[in-house]
Amino acid sequence: MSLLEELEDLTPAGRAVFSIGGMWCASCARAIEKTLIRVVGIESAQINFTAASALITWNPQRVNFHQLVQRVEALGYSISPWLTPKKAQQSLKKQTQKLSLQLAIAVVFGMWSMLGSWVLYLSSNPFEVEYNLALTTLLLALPVVLYSGLDFYRAAFNTLRLGIAGMDAFISLGVWGSVIISVVNLSMGKTDVYLDAATMLITFLLLGRLIEIKAKTSSQKAIQALEKLSPETATRLVFNQQPASPTQEELAVSELSINDLVLVKAGERLAVDGLVEKGTSLLNNALLTGEFQPQKVAAGQLVYAGAINLTAPLEVRVVTATNKRRIDLLGLRMLELFSGRSTLAATAEKFVSLLFPITLSLALAALVYYLAIGQAFSQAILGSLSILVAACPCAVGMALPLAYALASYKAAQQGVVWKDPASIENLAQAEIMAFDKTGTLTLGKLQVTHLTLKAGWQAAEVAQFLLLVEAGNAHPLAEAITNYATAKLTKDNIPPLENENPPQIFSQGVALELANNQGPIHLGSHAWLSSLGVKDLPSLNPAEVYLSYRQEWIATLKLTDSLRPEAKGFLEGLVKEYGLDIWLMTGDSTAAAKALIDELKINFDQVVTHASPEEKAQIINKLPRNKLAFVGDGANDALVLASASAGIAMPGASSVAVAAAGVVITQDERGLEALAASLKLAKKFYRLVKQNLFFAVIYNLGVISLFFVLGVTPLAAAIAMLLSSLSVLLNTLRLIKN
Structure with missing residues (x-):
């Protein structure tokens, strides 16, 4: 079946999740989203960079999938029906391998290129020696510029075609401005080269991309882990000539049809959503409900894939197609909820999108001004390009990935794994912290x-x-x-x-x-x-x-x-030290929740009991963004962990919960104490990144204005850019101090 035939089969649905191939950054996602909205019949499109997916809704009577595919492919990306987690993981693995190679080349060649640039800045040698060193520096920088930075230029081209000027466009402008200045100087017999700007910028931005890829990998693992909790095979009962003695056949779940009769033995996990036709048993529904006590089921009751049959065989009549089971819908809902961009990254992108046209206009105005006051054309070009180099957003690009890398290292020392910047920023801003009961506040x-x-x-x-x-x-x-x-x-x-x-x-x-x-x-x-x-x-x-x-x-x-022995003190600290509201959200009974509250002797601001994962997610989704952090540990918490602005998995959490959470506590002996330390670190991280972005904004606006008025040499531009990056680095190092 061709791609178009697959897509056209989805027409009556009016809504589906698609896989997007080749997305490089948040700017790519914005470009694709803007393109899709312009396709005939498309009503809305939400591109999720983290999950490499698109949630698209359309009018079945008007949609044109041929045009949709054409426009996405014209941008250099691919679109297809949602890939299985395994295929999506393979795609991410290839992307990670390529990115790692680009970063390795940027580090190795960029290091020697930067060394050559700074030897030229700081030492005095015979002209021939310096010229050869400058030429070697240029040659060493070329692999970084031409290979490691290639995807930045492609993303810049795609976004600029749609009138979107993001970080990639500004980076490309700064990199090539530095390269052109260096080449022009060498062609004029000068030894002034400024390739350290280009190589340093590409290296730090590649590091940031790797962090984003890690977040994408986590979201895919969450869906994959959820799928693993449903068996891949089932035992179908086939009635031939003797209805009382059906034969049993083992087959893949995907081969089952609605109305097939499936045998579920004691101790097995259900593979289908269906009605119990024969048998009485107890089911462990913790995966879907979090309910502590097993549920008794008998003929005529609806059961779901993922539940464990505890006591006796059941015969279950299939009522739902494999890809539309409750567990499948939970996975798709999780996919829709994973955040694609952090709030600070969005702030940086917004700043750059505003600065880009201003800088470009000032650079052109400077060229005209320098020519008008009688400077030679070559000098006017150098002065104009120097403004572009000075305005290159190195500090903006460094602000988030550098701080996140250091803070993640600090968190790991405390027994906490940070998986993506968005979750940490949201944890720092949370006004409510909600808790599951079993395994979270209890052991x-x-x-x-x-x-x-x-x-x-x-x-x-x-x-x-x-x-x-x-x-x-x-x-x-x-x-x-x-x-x-x-x-x-x-x-x-x-x-x-x-x-x-x-x-x-x-x-x-x-x-x-x-x-x-x-x-x-x-x-x-x-x-x-x-x-x-x-x-x-x-x-x-x-x-x-x-x-x-x-x-x-x-x-x-x-x-x-x-x-948990530390639970009472931790909850009291959240209220007294941070002024947070605390909620209890559990699938357990009201009586179980009351017993816990009585033991803690703490008043929760809101208590939700008998709540399914979908009901918990609905409550959370009604709150403003960045409002609530959720702490859980069970597979049934995965949807809620994805719905919350910051999902936190406790020690011993299920693989699904760990994959869905943005923060994972690994040391069981510390438990909530480790979470308290991580919350404090997250607030410090968020504060320092905001300071870094503030320094970067002040620098860019101030330096561009000053250099336009007073004039700028390439060396002055390079030094100014270095000082900007140094201020960000020194401020960020405060994170690892005790």
Whole structure:
């Protein structure tokens, strides 16, 4: 199927996410967006540079996909239906390899070229030596200018054609201004070359591009990690001549059709969205809801891909196409939400777009002025080009990537990974910090915290029964109970019992018949044991499970998810030190949330319970941009982490949450303390970058005005540019001071 045929098949939808190939920078994204809006039938286009994607809506009766493809390709880019995360990752890998090579060449050749330039600036040698050194400096700079900076010039050309003058256009002007001055001087027998400006600018901007590519890679990994939580294959039931005995066939999920019947065995993860047709079981829906307790499902209930079937086989009738499952829609929604540009980067771009026409006009005016006062044409050209070199936005280009690189290093020392500048800027500006409950403010693992025994029973005896009855059970409660029982027997050096009969798993508990008719063991809820006629049951407590032997209660286990020890102090600090509002947003019950709040003894500004990922995202998306940072750890938090202006993943977070977050805390022993340190560092980073941009703006406006009035030599322009960059560097170094 051709590209146009694929696109035309999407016509009735009116809205889709597309992959954009070859995007180099935020200016590229702006150019493509402006081009798409002009295509017949296109109603809106949102280009996401970070995700290399375009969210396009159109009028199905008027859209012209042929024109759309033509115009995008005319700019030098490609467009296609959304690539799978694997293909998108491969594309990013190639882009990263090319960028890394460009940066390596810029560093190696640029270093020697800059050294030659500064030897010429600072030393005095015979003319022949200096001329040869100047020529060598030019030759060393050529690989940087002609190869490493090539994509800047292409992006500048594409954006200027559409009337957009961004950073790339200004960079190209400064680079080639420096090169032309140097070539003109050499052709006139002079040794004044100023190629350090060109090579330094290209090197720093390439570093910034690598940071942006890293953010793009993270967004792709988030979608890829979410897809991995849904199986690639499923077991389809095929009914031939004997309806009572269908055959089973294993096939790819993409080959399933609506109304196919799928068998989901106990312990397997669901691969489809569908209706339960046969069977009763418990599902772990934490991926999609964050709900702590498993959900009981039976015939007629809707179930979703990604859930884990815990207890018994289910037959599920497929109701949704593979690419339209709830888990697929979550992935696409995450893709739409990833931020493409940081706020400070946008500020820098805006400044440059305003400065570009002013500088160009002043350079032309200077040329006319110098000619009018009688200067030779060659001198007038040099003076005009020197203004372009002086105005080259080196400091603007350095301000963000340099500060981000140093701050990221500092954060890593504190056990925190920063993944993109946008998230850090937004974290620094956040007015609200919202928290998931389980695994964020709590440790995220159930533990048996208290054992109540009937008179005459010992803890070791109960532990032996617990290991027998929970053998092979994948339920989260079973894992906590098994861990407790194993630790108890190990500590007392008591061997576990053996029993040939397998346990039976029910919706509210488990049962085991001991060998030699020694009697049944039951472990489960108060209501279940009561319905079985168990005697001597104590009063009901929702956080407890009950154990019986031969229809008599013998023990009660209390299971809780422990509060992080640093949680209370951290939350109080957010309010007192930074004046932040604190929210609790959880898929757990209102009772579970209330128990946590009572234990913390802290009043949250807003509490949201029983919330699905989509509901949490809707709440966040109603807030102003840069308003809310969200802290979570589960796969169900991925959409919310992408929706928030700053997503923060706690230690031990799922791979999906880690991929979706912009900040990842790696040290479990520090947890929220590491987040507090990172918040402080983020605010310092944001403040210093704003200062850097302020210095750069003042420099550019002041120097251009001064040089226009007083005149400028190429050496003075180069020194002024160096001083500007030096001020940014020295200010940024304050980040790594204690």
